[in-house]
Amino acid sequence: MQSTSETELTAILSNNKKALDKIALDFLPSSHSESTIAKLYDMMRDYPLRGGKGIRGTLCILWCELFGGNREDALTTAAALELFQNWILIHDDIEDESDMRRGSPVLHKKYGVPLSINAGDALHGKMWQLLLKNRDNLSEEMTLDILSQFSEMLNETTEGQQIELAWNSEGNWTIEEKDYLLMVTKKSSWYTCIIPSRLGLILSRAKLGTKSNPDLLEKLVPTGRDLGISFQITDDILNLTASESKYGKEILGDLYEGKRTLMLIHLLRNSSPSERQEIVRTLSKPRSAKSDSEVKQIFQLMKQKGSIDYAKQIALQYYKRSLESFERIPVGDSSSSKAAKNTIKQLYEYLARRDY
Amino acid sequence: MQSTSETELTAILSNNKKALDKIALDFLPSSHSESTIAKLYDMMRDYPLRGGKGIRGTLCILWCELFGGNREDALTTAAALELFQNWILIHDDIEDESDMRRGSPVLHKKYGVPLSINAGDALHGKMWQLLLKNRDNLSEEMTLDILSQFSEMLNETTEGQQIELAWNSEGNWTIEEKDYLLMVTKKSSWYTCIIPSRLGLILSRAKLGTKSNPDLLEKLVPTGRDLGISFQITDDILNLTASESKYGKEILGDLYEGKRTLMLIHLLRNSSPSERQEIVRTLSKPRSAKSDSEVKQIFQLMKQKGSIDYAKQIALQYYKRSLESFERIPVGDSSSSKAAKNTIKQLYEYLARRDY
Numbered sequence: 202m203q204s205t206s207e208t209e210l211t212a213i214l215s216n217n218k219k220a221l222d223k224i225a226l227d228f229l230p231s232s233h234s235e236s237t238i239a240k241l242y243d244m245m246r247d248y249p250l251r252g253g254k255g256i257r258g259t260l261c262i263l264w265c266e267l268f269g270g271n272r273e274d275a276l277t278t279a280a281a282l283e284l285f286q287n288w289i290l291i292h293d294d295i296e297d298e299s300d301m302r303r304g305s306p307v308l309h310k311k312y313g314v315p316l317s318i319n320a321g322d323a324l325h326g327k328m329w330q331l332l333l334k335n336r337d338n339l340s341e342e343m344t345l346d347i348l349s350q351f352s353e354m355l356n357e358t359t360e361g362q363q364i365e366l367a368w369n370s371e372g373n374w375t376i377e378e379k380d381y382l383l384m385v386t387k388k389s390s391w392y393t394c395i396i397p398s399r400l401g402l403i404l405s406r407a408k409l410g411t412k413s414n415p416d417l418l419e420k421l422v423p424t425g426r427d428l429g430i431s432f433q434i435t436d437d438i439l440n441l442t443a444s445e446s447k448y449g450k451e452i453l454g455d456l457y458e459g460k461r462t463l464m465l466i467h468l469l470r471n472s473s474p475s476e477r478q479e480i481v482r483t484l485s486k487p488r489s490a491k492s493d494s495e496v497k498q499i500f501q502l503m504k505q506k507g508s509i510d511y512a513k514q515i516a517l518q519y520y521k522r523s524l525e526s527f528e529r530i531p532v533g534d535s536s537s538s539k540a541a542k543n544t545i546k547q548l549y550e551y552l553a554r555r556d557y
Numbered sequence: 558m559q560s561t562s563e564t565e566l567t568a569i570l571s572n573n574k575k576a577l578d579k580i581a582l583d584f585l586p587s588s589h590s591e592s593t594i595a596k597l598y599d600m601m602r603d604y605p606l607r608g609g610k611g612i613r614g615t616l617c618i619l620w621c622e623l624f625g626g627n628r629e630d631a632l633t634t635a636a637a638l639e640l641f642q643n644w645i646l647i648h649d650d651i652e653d654e655s656d657m658r659r660g661s662p663v664l665h666k667k668y669g670v671p672l673s674i675n676a677g678d679a680l681h682g683k684m685w686q687l688l689l690k691n692r693d694n695l696s697e698e699m700t701l702d703i704l705s706q707f708s709e710m711l712n713e714t715t716e717g718q719q720i721e722l723a724w725n726s727e728g729n730w731t732i733e734e735k736d737y738l739l740m741v742t743k744k745s746s747w748y749t750c751i752i753p754s755r756l757g758l759i760l761s762r763a764k765l766g767t768k769s770n771p772d773l774l775e776k777l778v779p780t781g782r783d784l785g786i787s788f789q790i791t792d793d794i795l796n797l798t799a800s801e802s803k804y805g806k807e808i809l810g811d812l813y814e815g816k817r818t819l820m821l822i823h824l825l826r827n828s829s830p831s832e833r834q835e836i837v838r839t840l841s842k843p844r845s846a847k848s849d850s851e852v853k854q855i856f857q858l859m860k861q862k863g864s865i866d867y868a869k870q871i872a873l874q875y876y877k878r879s880l881e882s883f884e885r886i887p888v889g890d891s892s893s894s895k896a897a898k899n900t901i902k903q904l905y906e907y908l909a910r911r912d913y
Contacts, residue, residue, distance in 0.1 A: 235739070237723040238716050292678060296671035315652035315722045318674060319715055322648060322681070326711035329685060333705055341697035348704070349689055355682035359675055360594050366671045367593040383591070 210547045217262055217279070218255030224280035225249050228331050229324075244312055244320035245327065248287040251303040257282040257397045260548065264401020266541035269533045274338065274407035278347055278400050281331045285351070285392060288324035289358065291317055296366055297458050298488055303449040339407055346403050346412075354396040361388025368461050374469065374481045376461045382430060384461075389436075390429025398425050420530060427523035431553040434516040437462040438509060441500055443556065456496045459484040463515060467508040468499075476502075520553035566903045573618055573635070574611030580636035581605050584687050585680075600668055600676035601683065604643040607659040613638040613753045616904065620757020622897035625889045630694065630763035634703055634756050637687045641707070641748060644680035645714065647673055652722055653814050654844055659805040695763055702759050702768075710752040717744025724817050730825065730837045732817045738786060740817075745792075746785025754781050776886060783879035787909040790872040793818040794865060797856055799912065812852045815840040819871060823864040824855075832858075876909035 229246055233239040258279035265275040293299075294307040295314055301307065309317035332351060335344040364384040368376060398421045402413045440455045441464070455462060465484075469477050480502070483495045503509055527549065532538050585602055589595040614635035621631040649655075650663040651670055657663065665673035688707060691700040720740040724732060754777045758769045796811045797820070811818060821840075825833050836858070839851045859865055883905065888894050 235720065237720045240723060241716060241719040289678070292674050296674055313726050314670075316719065316726060318648050318652055319718045319722060322645070323712070323715035323719070325678070325681065326708055326715060329704065330708040330712070333701065333708060336701060341701055344701060345689065345692060345697055348685065352682055352686040352689060356679070356686070359679035359682060360597060362675045363597040363672065363679070364591065364593045366675060367596060370669050370672060 206547050207551070210544065210551055213544060214254055214256070214259055214548075217259040218253070220276060221255055221258040221280040221283050222249065224276060225284055225331070228280070228334075229327060241316075241320060241323060244308060244316065245324045247308055247311075248290060248302065248324075249283070251305060253283070253286065253303060255283060256548070256552065257286060257393055260394065260397035260545070261400045261404070263541045263545050263548065264398045265404045266401075266537055267532050267545060268402050268405030268413075269535060269538055270401070270405030271408055275401060275404045277331060277335050277338070278404060279397075281328050281351070282392075282397060282400070284324060284328040284331060285354070288321045288328060289392075291321035291324065293362070295321075296362070297460075299450070299454065299458070301449065301451045301454070304446070339404075340410065342412070343403060343407060347400060350396050350399055350403065354392050357387045357391035361385070361391075364388070365461065369459060372485060374461075374484070376466055378463070378466055381461065381463055381466055385430050385433040386426050389433040390426045393425075393432055394429040395422055395425030417531075424523045424526035424530065427519045427526065428549055428552060431516045431519035431523060434463050434512050434519070435553055435555065437464065438512055438516070439556070441503070441509065447556070453496055453500060456484065456499055457488050457491055459488075463512040464503050464508040467511045468503050468506055471506045471508070472502075516553055520549065523553075524549055562903050563907070566900065566907055569900060570610055570612070570615055570904075573615040574609070576632060577611055577614045577636040577639050578605065580632060581640055581687070584636070584690075585683060597672075597676060597679060600664060600672065601680045603664055603667075604646060604658065604680075605639070607661060609639070609642065609659060611639060612904070612908065613642055613749055616750065616753035616901070617756045617760070619897045619901050619904065620754045621760045622757075622893055623888050623901060624758050624761030624769075625891055625894055626757070626761030627764055631757060631760045633687060633691050633694070634760060635753075637684050637707070638748075638753060638756070640680060640684040640687060641710070644677045644684060645748075647677035647680065649718070651677075652718070653816075655806070655810065655814070657805065657807045657810070660802070695760075696766065698768070699759060699763060703756060706752050706755055706759070710748050713743045713747035717741070717747075720744070721817065725815060728841060730817075730840070732822055734819070734822055737817065737819055737822055741786050741789040742782050745789040746782045749781075749788055750785040751778055751781030773887075780879045780882035780886065783875045783882065784905055784908060787872045787875035787879060790819050790868050790875070791909055791911065793820065794868055794872070795912070797859070797865065803912070809852055809856060812840070812855055813844050813847055815844075819868045820859050820864040823867045824859050824862055827862045827864070828858075872909055876905065879909075880905055 226246065226249060229249070230242050231246065233242060261279040261282055262272055262275045266272060290302060291308050294302055295309050295317060299307050300310065308320065312320070328351070329348070332348055333344070335347060339347075361384055364380075365388060367373070399418050402417060402421065406413050437455060437460070440450065440460075440462075441453060443452065451457070469480065472480060480499055483491065483499060524546065527545070532542060582602065582605060585605070586598045587602065589598060617635040617638055618628055618631045622628060646658060647664050650658055651665050651673060655663050656666065664676065668676070684707070685704070688704055689700070691703060695703075717740055720736075721744060723729070755774050758773060758777065762769050793811060793816070796806065796816075796818075797809060799808065807813070825836065828836060836855055839847065839855060880902065883901070888898060
C-alpha cells in the first residue's frame with residue numbers, strides 16, 4: 202500500500218501528466234485529407250498517447266513553483282519537455298533495437314524504420330514549434346532563453362547516446378564506472394533533471410519580467426546530475442527485476458541488447474577471466490542469437506555476485522548526494538515554495554527508489 | 558565551355574559556399590577528450606566537409622539582397638540552412654537505403670545506422686543552436702521569426718518525405734502526377750526555395766528594424782514552389798542520365814531504390830498492362846535482388862517511351878512559371894537589388910537546366 206505522501210505524489214504526477222498531454226495532443230495535428238500524411242500524424246501521436254509518467258514536465262513545473270513562479274507560465278515548456286522525451290525515444294528504440302515501449306511494440310516494429318526515423322524528426326520539429334508558442338505569453342527574451350536550454354539539452358543527450366552506442370558498435374567491454382557515470386550524466390541527467398530544473402528557474406521569473414541569475418542556473422547542475430544518475434541506475438535495475446506489466450518494457454531487455462550497466466561492470470570486475478570471457482561472448486551475440494537460458498544465467502550471476510545490491514547501494518548514494526545539493530539551493534519561503542520543495546523531495550525519493 | 562554569366566554564377570555560388578562552410582565548420586565542435594564524443598563530432602562534420610553547392614544558403618543571401626538587405630545579416634541563417642540540408646540528408650540516406658552521397662559512401666555505411674541516426678539528431682540540434690546565435694546581431698523578434706520559418710520548413714519537409722516513404726512501404730505504384738507534385742512541393746520546394754526566399758525577405762529588414770509584410774511572405778510561395786518542382790524533376794532526371802563523377806550519387810540509384818519519379822509515372826501510364834506488371838515486379842524487389850540488367854532495361858524503356866523527354870518538358874514548364882511569378886514580385890530598384898535579381902534569375906535557370 203502507498204503511504205499518504207506517495208498517494209499525493211501519484212496524484213500530482215497524474216494531474217500534471219493530464220494537463221501536459223492535453224497541451225501536446227491539442228497542439229499536434231490529427232487529421233489530413235492526404236491519407237499518407239494522416240498516417241504520419243498518427244505516428245507522431247503514438248508515443249504521446251501511450252502514457253508515461255510525465256516526470257520531466259512535472260519537475261519543470263515544480264521547480265518553477267519552488268522559485269515562486271506560476272504553474273501556468275511553465276505548462277507549454279513542460280509539455281515540450283514531454284515531446285522531447287517522445288521523439289527521442291522513437292529514435293532511441295531504433296538505435297537500441299528495442300522491442301517494447303510502454304507496454305506495446307516500439308514504433309518501428311509497427312511502421313518500419315524509415316517512416317519511424319522521419320516521424321521522430323517531424324515530432325522533433327513540433328517540439329521547437331510548441332516552444333515558439335511561448336511568445337504568446339512570455340517575453341521574447343525568455344522564449345529565446347528557453348530555446349537555448351533545449352539546445353544544450355540536445356547536445357548533452359546526443360553525446361551521451363553516442364558514448365553508449367559507440368561501446369556497442371566497437372564491442373567495448375572494458376568500461377569502468379567513471380565511463381558509465383559520464384555516459385548516464387549526459388544521456389539521462391541533463392534531460393531528465395538538470396534542464397527541467399533550469400527551465401523552472403527561468404520560467405519562475407515570468408511574472409516579474411526579470412532574468413534569472415546565470416550563476417544560479419549553474420548551481421542547479423550537481424543535484425540534477427546526481428539525481429539523474431540515481432534515476433538511471435534504478436531504471437537499469439528495474440529492467441532486470443521489475444514486473445513486465447508495470448515496467449512496460451521487456452524484462453532483461455538490456456541483457457538482450459548488451460547494454461553496459463553498472464551491474465554488468467560490477468559483474469565483469471568480480472568474475473574470473475574465463476567467466477568474463479563467457480559473459481562477453483554471450484552479450485556480444487546479436488540479439489536474435491541469444492538464448493533465453495544464457496541471458497537468464499547472466500542475470501543469476503549478477504544476483505550471486507551481489508551486482509544488483511551493489512548498484513542499489515550506489516543509486517542510494519547518488520540519491521542522498523542529490524538531496525544534499527538540493528537542500529543547499531536558496532529558495533523562497535512562501536507557502537507555495539515550501540509545498541513545491543516538499544513535493545520535489547518526494548519526487549526525488551520516488552525516482553531513486555521506485556519499483557516500476 | 559561556360560558562358561560568362563555561368564562563370565559568374567559559379568563564382569558566386571562557390572564564394573558563398575566557402576563563407577557558409579566557414580561559419581558552419583567554425584561553429585561545429587571539432588575535438589573532445591573523450592574519443593567516442595570526438596567520433597560524434599567527426600560524424601557531424603562529415604557531410605558538411607563533403608561539399609555540395611550551397612544553393613539554399615545562396616538563395617537566402619540573394620533574396621535578402623534583392624529586398625535591399627545586407628549580405629552579412631543573412632550569413633548565419635544561410636549557414637543554418639546548409640546544416641538543415643546536411644542533417645536531413647543523413648536521415649534521408651538511411652530511409653532511402655542510399656549508397657553514395659557527394660562521391661563517397663553514405664554516413665551509415667561508414668558508421669552504421671544507430672550512430673548515424675544519433676549524429677543526424679545532434680547536427681539537427683546544432684542547426685537550432687546556430688540560429689539562436691542570430692540574437693547577437695538581430696533583434697529578438699527577428700531571431701524568433703526566423704526560427705518559426707525553420708519550424709514550418711521542417712513540417713513541410715517531413716510530410717513530403719512521409720508521402721514518398723509511405724508509397725514505398727505500402728508498395729503503391731498507382732501514383733498520379735498530382736500526387737508526385739504534392740510530394741515534391743513538400744519534400745523539396747519548401748526547404749530548397751520557398752523558405753530560403755522568405756528568410757531573405759525577413760532578413761532584409763535587419764538594418765531597418767522593421768518587420769516584413771506577412772502578405773509578401775505568402776506571395777513568395779508560388780515562385781519557390783514551381784522552381785522547387787522543376788529542380789526536383791531535373792534532379793531525378795540527372796539521377797538517370799548524369800555522369801557519376803559529377804553527380805556524386807550512384808547513377809540509376811533511384812531505380813534501385815524504386816523511387817516514384819515523373820519518368821516512372823509517365824512510363825507506367827504509357828505501358829501495356831503486361832509491361833506495367835513486369836516493371837512493377839522488378840522495381841518492387843529489394844535493392845539487393847535487382848540485377849543491373851533489369852534496372853538498365855527499365856531505363857531503356859523510359860528512353861523509348863519518351864518518359865525522360867516528357868519530364869524535361871514538364872521541368873521546363875515549371876521553370877518558366879516560376880520565373881513569371883518571380884518577375885511579378887515587387888522589389889527595390891537599387892543597384893544591388895538589380896544585381897541580385899539578375900543573379901537569382903541565372904540561378905533559377907541553372908537549377909532547372911543543370912547537368913549535375
